Amino acid sequence: MDWNKDEIFDQTPSEKVYDMSVLGFQSGNVIFGFVVPLGTPSGFYRIRIRTSSSSTSFTACNSISRGEAEDYTFEVVQPCAATIT
Numbered sequence: 001m002d003w004n005k006d007e008i009f010d011q012t013p014s015e016k017v018y019d020m021s022v023l024g025f026q027s028g029n030v031i032f033g034f035v036v037p038l039g040t041p042s043g044f045y046r047i048r049i050r051t052s053s054s055s056t057s058f059t060a061c062n063s064i065s066r067g068e069a070e071d072y073t074f075e076v077v078q079p080c081a082a083t084i085t
Contacts, residue, residue, distance in 0.1 A: 002046045003037065009048050017047070040076055047072050 001017050002009055009015060017034040050069040 036076055042076055042078055044073050044075050
């Protein structure tokens with residue numbers, strides 16, 4: 001997650017929101033969520049999701065074989081009374 005909008009996906013706990021490598025190779029659907037840090041300004045942010053069938057050890061930007069990376073943009077908005085469950 002590029003929370004500081006510096007276009008660098010740091011390998012720190014603050015920007016690495018999910019790591020399935022501890023589970024080893026998995027197949028099928030994976031469902032996960034993350035918490036937007038308190039104090040995060042409203043605006044658009046980018047998340048990078050990477051997967052590889054040949055490795056469980058890689059970073060957000062290094063080269064991987066037999067895998068893929070996808071970036072998504074989402075918008076953080078101010079809290080409101082409506083909630084999603």
